[in-house]
Amino acid sequence: MNFLTVRNVKKVFNEGSESQSNALMGIDLSIGKEEFIVISGPSGSGKSTLLNIIGGLDAPSEGSVELVGTVITALNENDLALFRRENIGFVFQAYNLIPVLTVKENIEYVMRLMGIPQSQCDARVLEVARELDIDTYLNKFPDHLSGGQQQRVAVARAVASKPKLILADEPTANLDTANAQKLMELMRRLNIEEKVTIIFSSHDPMVIEKARRSIVLRDGKIIEDTVRS
Amino acid sequence: MFSHTEMLYVKMALLHIVRRKGRAALISIMIAISMIGLLLMEGMYEGMMVQITQNSIKTGSGTVSIQHKMFRSDNNIKYTIANPYKITALLDSKKEVESYVMRINQRGLIATAGYSQGVNVMGIDLEKESSHAKLENFIIKGNYNFNKNGRGALIGYRLAKKLKVDIGKKVIVTMQDTNNEVVSVALKITGILKTNNMAIDSNGLLMDIERLRGLNGIQGVTEISILLHEQNDDTQLIHSLVPKINDQNIAVYSYKELYPSLHEGEAMMQTYSRISSSFIFIVATLGIFGVVLVSVFERVREFGIMMAIGTQFHDIARLIIYESLVITMSGYIVGALLGGGLLWYFKEFGLDLSGLSDAFAIFGMDSSIHAILKREYFTSAFISVLVATLAATIIPIRTLKQRNPIQSISEQP
Ligand SMILES: Nc1ncnc2c1ncn2[C@@H]1O[C@H](COP(=O)(O)OP(=O)(O)OP(=O)(O)O)[C@@H](O)[C@H]1O
Ligand SMILES: [Mg+2]
Numbered sequence: 001m002n003f004l005t006v007r008n009v010k011k012v013f014n015e016g017s018e019s020q021s022n023a024l025m026g027i028d029l030s031i032g033k034e035e036f037i038v039i040s041g042p043s044g045s046g047k048s049t050l051l052n053i054i055g056g057l058d059a060p061s062e063g064s065v066e067l068v069g070t071v072i073t074a075l076n077e078n079d080l081a082l083f084r085r086e087n088i089g090f091v092f093q094a095y096n097l098i099p100v101l102t103v104k105e106n107i108e109y110v111m112r113l114m115g116i117p118q119s120q121c122d123a124r125v126l127e128v129a130r131e132l133d134i135d136t137y138l139n140k141f142p143d144h145l146s147g148g149q150q151q152r153v154a155v156a157r158a159v160a161s162k163p164k165l166i167l168a169d170e171p172t173a174n175l176d177t178a179n180a181q182k183l184m185e186l187m188r189r190l191n192i193e194e195k196v197t198i199i200f201s202s203h204d205p206m207v208i209e210k211a212r213r214s215i216v217l218r219d220g221k222i223i224e225d226t227v228r229s
Numbered sequence: 230m231f232s233h234t235e236m237l238y239v240k241m242a243l244l245h246i247v248r249r250k251g252r253a254a255l256i257s258i259m260i261a262i263s264m265i266g267l268l269l270m271e272g273m274y275e276g277m278m279v280q281i282t283q284n285s286i287k288t289g290s291g292t293v294s295i296q297h298k299m300f301r302s303d304n305n306i307k308y309t310i311a312n313p314y315k316i317t318a319l320l321d322s323k324k325e326v327e328s329y330v331m332r333i334n335q336r337g338l339i340a341t342a343g344y345s346q347g348v349n350v351m352g353i354d355l356e357k358e359s360s361h362a363k364l365e366n367f368i369i370k371g372n373y374n375f376n377k378n379g380r381g382a383l384i385g386y387r388l389a390k391k392l393k394v395d396i397g398k399k400v401i402v403t404m405q406d407t408n409n410e411v412v413s414v415a416l417k418i419t420g421i422l423k424t425n426n427m428a429i430d431s432n433g434l435l436m437d438i439e440r441l442r443g444l445n446g447i448q449g450v451t452e453i454s455i456l457l458h459e460q461n462d463d464t465q466l467i468h469s470l471v472p473k474i475n476d477q478n479i480a481v482y483s484y485k486e487l488y489p490s491l492h493e494g495e496a497m498m499q500t501y502s503r504i505s506s507s508f509i510f511i512v513a514t515l516g517i518f519g520v521v522l523v524s525v526f527e528r529v530r531e532f533g534i535m536m537a538i539g540t541q542f543h544d545i546a547r548l549i550i551y552e553s554l555v556i557t558m559s560g561y562i563v564g565a566l567l568g569g570g571l572l573w574y575f576k577e578f579g580l581d582l583s584g585l586s587d588a589f590a591i592f593g594m595d596s597s598i599h600a601i602l603k604r605e606y607f608t609s610a611f612i613s614v615l616v617a618t619l620a621a622t623i624i625p626i627r628t629l630k631q632r633n634p635i636q637s638i639s640e641q642p
Contacts, residue, residue, distance in 0.1 A: 057537055057635040077633075078541055085539020092638060098531055100245045110538050112237050141248075157538070 002066070003197060004031040004054065004165065009063035011049050011220075023049040024060070025220035031199070033164075036191045038208050039201040041217035047201040048169050050217065054199065055088050055167045056080045068164055085113055089158025089196075091168035096154035097142035103153050104129075104138040110161040128156045131193070132186055148179030152186065159190050166190075168200035172207050184210040238544060242551035256520045257560035260614060263513045264564020265571065267506055267610055272572040272600040273580065274502045279601060281425070282484075282491050287362040288424040290487050291329070291454035292463050295470075298480040300451055304336050306407060309449040310479060316453060319473055325462040330354065330361045331450040333441055337404035339384075339434060341392050348388070349432045350404060352441030361456065364422075371396040371420035375437045381419035385430040389421050396421065402434060407446040414444055460484075510613045518621035521553050525625035532629060533637025546626045550619070557618045565607055575600035 006029035013021045023046045031037065039047050052058040054065055056072045064073045072083060084090075089110075097106045107128065108121040116124075129135035132152045142150055151171055158166045168187070172180035184207055191198050202208050216224035246253040286292055295316060297308035310316065313331050320326050333352035338345055355375065358364040365373035368383070375381035382400070384392075394400060396418055403413040416436060424430055441447070457463065463483040470481050484491070525532075532545050579597035629637070 052635045055537070057638075058633060078543075081536060081539055081541045084537065090534075090537050092534065092537075095530060096534060098241075098535065100241065100248045113234060113539055115234070 002030050003033045005066045007064050009053055009060045012061045023220055027222060033197060034195050035197050035213055036188060036211055037199045037213045037215060038211035039215045039217060040208050045217040046220040047217055051167050051169050051201055055090060056084055085110060087164050089163040089166040091154045091158050091171045093170045094174045097150060099142055102139050102141055106153060107157045107160050114161060124160055128160045132156045147174050151175060151183055155187060159194055159196060164197060166196055166198045170201050172204060180207055238548045239551055242548055242555055245552055246555055252520060252524060253556045256556050259516050260513055260557050260560025261564035263509050264561060264610055265568035267509050268568030268572055268606055270505060271502060271606050272602055273598055274498060275601040276599050278495050278498050280598060284425040285488055285491055286484050288426040288429055292457045292460055292484050293455040293466055294482045294487060295453040296480055298478055306335050306445060306447055309447055309451050311449040313450045313453060316474055325457050325466050327456045327458045328361045329453055329455040330357045332452050332454060333438055333447055334451045335404055337402050340401045341394055344392055348434050349428055350402060351433060351435045352438035353435050354438050367422045367424045368420045369423045373420055376417060376419055379437045379440045380416055382416040383420040383422050383435040384418060385433040386421050386423045387431040394418055404445060412444050514617035514620060517557055517617050521621045522625050525549060529637045529640040533634045536634040542630060549626055550622050553618050553622050557614050561611060561614045572600045572602045576602050
């Protein structure tokens with residue numbers, strides 16, 4: 001059994017209308033456990049659409065996605081939410097955090113949803129925060145942090161609940177080079193230490209080269225899939 | 230009671246309010262103010278209504294009035310209650326009865342050197358009236374007495390104005406006696422009354438009942454006016470009195486029958502107050518609605534992220550409802566406390582309207598209104614706020630439900 005299998009996924013937006021767009025035109029993809037993958041490609045090539053469908057945030061027009069033995073494209077909204085809670089961590093481009101919660105509360109949010117006791121949450125938050133070098137501002141609110149700090153908190157939240165897969169759509173797009181490099185290094189370390197599969201998308205060559213496997217999209221199709229040694 | 234996640238949402242709702250004080254405070258204050266307005270309006274209205282009714286009832290025919298059955302249509306003194314003490318003995322044994330007085334009412338003519346007009350001559354017992362309707366409280370000029378010789382009289386202030394008489398002035402009162410002879414008497418004005426009961430203020434002259442008897446030769450009385458502890462016990466009392474009095478010629482009336490216009494006025498005021506409170510309710514609903522709508526729409530992205538990382542939609546809905554409820558209910562509590570406090574104050578000490586009292590006097594009001602404070606004001610407002618809050622959350626929640634998480638996240642913050 002594969003960790004993640006994407007079978008013939010197609011996505012058409014605004015089907016039948018003038019503004020119809022074929023965002024994905026038949027994606028087949030097989031991903032193993034603990035991979036560290038980047039999806040790149042020009043703007044509009046379908047990177048976000050693919051990540052959203054893999055993460056169960058959007059439904060494909062055709063095809064299926066199977067993650068750790070569950071065909072998630074067959075689940076309803078409610079079950080999908082539960083599935084995401086248990087299995088997937090997300091990092092978006094920006095504004096990932098819940099503004100009324102402190103950094104610590106943001107990081108432990110998913111664990112709280114999972115019903116993990118507070119003492120265990122506390123310990124895990126501290127562990128992850130140390131790994132990501134954010135343990136000094138656990139009690140601050142998101143809007144008191146810089147963009148780079150906020151993204152690290154988002155990564156901390158994504159990883160804290162020990163998901164099997166982390167999806168990050170252009171996590172470094174709003175960061176300067178130094179911060180982008182640092183975030184990528186941290187993600188790579190988590191990939192190894194936490195044994196979590198990470199798929200992220202990016203435009204930035206400096207970021208792309210950090211990944212072990214590189215998938216390139218163009219016009220909704222995979223045009224390149226290479227593994228660096 | 231609350232599950233683990235439930236507590237989390239309650240906490241988040243509270244955090245959201247505490248950490249973004251501005252708008253929450255605004256809506257709370259708005260609701261509190263509406264609440265205060267609503268409470269004051271209801272309490273003062275009802276206080277006013279009760280006062281108007283009470284003034285006329287107290288100084289007039291009472292909550293229940295006993296008369297000769299012909300007296301109402303023909304104000305002739307041959308229609309009297311010949312043996313009132315048989316009836317008052319009955320009243321003494323009724324626990325619903327707070328007090329009663331016996332009076333003689335007779336049409337007559339009042340004259341000064343330059344003017345004369347019709348008048349309601351009322352024969353009363355000052356002492357008994359004092360413990361019955363506290364008539365002395367209505368004296369606005371002069372004293373509550375009939376002079377030592379019993380030749381004094383109290384008159385209504387409008388009548389005094391029309392006759393251009395004042396304290397110490399003499400008036401001549403003319404009427405018929407039981408033999409249909411014309412008799413008259415000179416009386417000195419000792420006090421001027423303002424009762425807000427038109428029959429007295431515009432047309433009433435009150436004199437000593439014994440002196441009046443000496444003049445017109447009436448043996449009994451024309452009316453027994455009764456006040457009850459509970460105004461609504463009127464029908465019950467009437468039902469129990471009529472068979473015991475057992476006299477074809479005696480009629481027992483309720484104030485509802487004697488003062489139908491008062492009753493109508495009450496109903497009118499109630500409708501008016503209901504319309505105004507629904508108006509306040511609608512305005513508050515729209516306010517709550519607007520604020521909930523804005524606070525949901527400005528956080529669409531936040532809700533999208535929450536859903537993406539595993540929050541189920543019904544939990545988001547719950548969060549929105551909790552948040553709205555905490556905000557509106559805190560407004561309700563503040564409003565209930567302040568409004569209730571104000572009402573209590575006006576209940577105890579009254580609201581002084583003396584500056585406006587001439588305008589209000591036409592409606593039969595005193596120069597100060599005492600509010601009424603009822604539990605149902607608070608329960609009905611509570612239900613209104615609750616319903617308004619829930620109604621206001623429906624549309625934002627539905628709008629949110631129609632999007633998938635990614636559509637919400639794509640929303641520009
Ligand atoms: N919600 C939507 N409605 C209509 N069309 C959409 C929607 N989302 C994406 N598209 C279209 O689908 C195509 C792929 O979009 P997508 O966002 O996946 O590309 P991307 O590779 O992530 O681009 P970028 O690098 O700009 O983020 C584009 O042509 C886009 O216009
Ligand atoms: Mg994109």
